[in-house]
Amino acid sequence: MHSDSVKEQGGEAMGSVETPLLIHSASEEEEKNVGFFRRFGGESRKLWKLAGPAIFTAICQYSLGALTQTFAGLVGEVELAAVSVENSVIAGLAFGVMLGMGSALETLCGQAFGAGEIRMLGVYMQRSWVILLTTACILVPVYVFSPPILEVIGETTQISEAAGQFAIWMLPQLFAYAMNFPIQKFLQAQRKVMVMAWVSAVVLVLHALFSWLVILKLDWGLVGAAITLNTSWWLIVIGQLLYIFITKSDGAWSGFSWLAFADLWGFVKLSLASAVMLCLEFWYLMILVVITGRLANPLIPVDAISICMNINGWDAMIALGFNAAISVRVSNELGAGHARTAKFSVLVVSITSVSIGVVCMAIVLATRDYFPYLFTTSVDVATETTKLALLLGITVLLNSLQPVLSGVAVGAGWQSLVAYINIGCYYIIGLPAGIILGFTFDFGAMGIWSGMIGGICLQTIILVVVTKFTNWRKEANEAESRVKRWGGGVSHPD
Known part of the structure; x- marks a missing residue:
């Protein structure tokens, strides 16, 4: 009896210790979540x-x-x-x-x-x-x-x-x-x-x-x-x-x-790297229409792809806005030495942009039987456009993240690196793959576009990996060196 009462007392004592610990732990986790969502909302x-x-x-x-x-x-x-x-x-x-x-x-x-x-x-x-x-x-x-x-x-x-x-x-x-x-x-x-x-x-x-x-x-x-x-x-x-x-x-x-x-030469080098990086991206899907024009019967496929590129062009304006926004946020925060804030900005804009991309893709797929008739009265062109709608939806989704990552690259000053990535992914892999699928395997416009989407996928994956493993503290230090070299000094609080 005595031992049992001791056990009971001990159990009560342990319970009285464990409960506050559990409450404290849950409270900390809750505060952490609230803190994250508050920071997310602010950013x-x-x-x-x-x-x-x-x-x-x-x-x-x-x-x-x-x-x-x-x-x-x-x-x-x-x-x-x-x-x-x-x-x-x-x-x-x-x-x-x-x-x-x-x-x-x-x-x-x-x-x-x-x-x-x-x-x-x-x-x-x-x-x-x-x-x-x-x-x-x-x-x-x-x-x-x-x-x-x-x-x-x-x-x-x-x-x-x-x-x-x-x-x-x-x-x-x-x-x-x-x-x-x-x-x-x-x-x-x-x-x-x-x-x-x-x-x-x-x-x-x-x-x-x-x-x-x-x-x-x-x-x-x-x-x-x-x-x-x-x-x-x-x-x-x-x-x-x-x-x-x-x-x-x-x-x-x-x-x-x-x-x-x-110091124009330093400017020229960075400007050329920026031009090569963005031009390789900007012209990539424009080439799609030119290559499709080389098919045996190009009129209907070219018209269909032109309609898809028109829609993609309007959607790209959303991505261009996020590209500018994240470039400003990353460059401002790195210039101020706020490495952690720059990293968090990338996370927030990536989640936001991909969410919008998913919605836009869903709209494209849901209206694929209807939206072609906003641009054409030809049933053949509309039918071909409907077939390409899946590829358009995938492109819209990829274009929700890819330009954002390019904006991060511009904000951090990685233009030369991304230019090399673009050459490899777009013009050494994506474009030849599209030509082979479209002409050699006779998949036509769908084959050309599919191959080129493969290049965008690979480029996006590489940029995600680069961004994920970036040492943001090092980037902030490099930003400080760049500002000192071209205009003064700054001390980093973060």
Whole structure:
């Protein structure tokens, strides 16, 4: 009895110790979860403040060319083909190069802003202008000699000549690109994305109005299309510049400086790496349409893939917004020395973007029997598009994460590494696999696209692994060294 009572007392004593421990442990776990969700919510709000206006800006600017193409289509078939080919091939080439080279500023301006070296942002922007305006001059012959270039890739003489003439008229847009992309990266780094959104929205409304007036009412045709599109792009540049010059951008702009011509070689190297990295991505799916045009009976497959690429283009604007947002977050936090915050930002934006990608994929698959008829009245084209919808859905899902990881790379300054990864995954593996499946195994458009999706999958997996095993403390130290080398010093609190 005595021993039993002792056991009972001991059991009660143990129970009285264990219960508080269990409660304490559960409480700690709960607090940890609450802390994670609170941090996730806070970081998500920061990302959406950047991504929301960036997505809106991208859609507005993408719509400028799309609207011009629509109005040109109301004039005639040749006019539609001329604007479409110039937009997608000639201007598309220039857009990719300029966007890529301008993206060097995402690394430099973002890290300098995070480090508190605000005064250097204006100098960086001017250096980028020097490099991009020089690049624009180098690209002028591509516009001037575009008819033979277009004939080489398979366009008819009539379309090549019409698109070539339109390309010469669109030379002012090339130089607007050279000015615009450095300005955008300059503003993005300071999180002034609403400025770009407002300017782009106002210009889009004016563009729609004047396109209708000049192209249709005044019957100026392709000349009117060129005038309105050039004017709209330069209005975006002027509107943003006025904001910078008037407000001084909180000290980031202190006027023109001869420092813009200093250390240009270091800028050129980073700009070229950025250009190669983004151009290899930007042109990859554009090549899909060109290769499909080489099939035995290409008309229906080309039309079907063009519809899919149109939808993918709109969806890509969402990914482009997250690309800009995470690039700003990573570069700012690394510049400030906040390695853990940069790593957490990558986690939050990856979860958010993939969630949106899953929803978009579900919408594509659910409407695959219906959405083709928004673009065509041909039953054959619609049927082929429906067959390709599964591949479109997979591409949409992959494109929800892949551009985000590219944004991380730009924010951290990994452009050279990612350029090599893109060459290997896209052009050594993906593209040959697509050609073999499409032509050798006779799977047609589905085979070409499937092979190229394989390249995107491999690239995404490699970038996930690289990001997963990144030493963010080391990246913060490298950001500090970069800022010191090109503009001052900073101490890291994290």
